[in-house]
Amino acid sequence: MKSKMLAVFFAILLAVAGCSGSKSPQDQLATIDKLLAKGFEMTIPQSKEVDKLVSEAKKLMAAGKTDEASKLLKQAIKVLDFAEEADRYNKSE
Known part of the structure; x- marks a missing residue:
């Protein structure tokens, strides 16, 4: 089960790296907003990390x-991609 989750995680990382390489920060913020609007469950540490990263990015x-x-x-x-995939996986069980 963990190996499947890791494989999915790395596949998502590769997809994100390929898809988001040339996006502007404004495009990335729009992507983050779309992901958050989906309403999937995140852990408290994941939520705090996303909030911290976005806040710091806006300052920069x-x-x-x-x-x-x-x-x-x-x-x-x-x-967010990892949290979305984990939420989808947890709901499929």
Whole structure:
């Protein structure tokens, strides 16, 4: 079961890395908003991590540091993708 979950996680990471490589921070924020709007369950640490990453990224964007902000937003998207997949997996059992 853990090996399946890890395989899915790495597949998602590869997909996200390929799909979100050239997106602007504004596009990434829109992606995060869409993922959050789906309403899947997240753990408290996942939720706090996403909030922290997005908050820090917004501060960096305001300071004109879009490359650094983009890196943080990519991390937030990865956390959300993993949480979404875990939620889907848990509901399928």
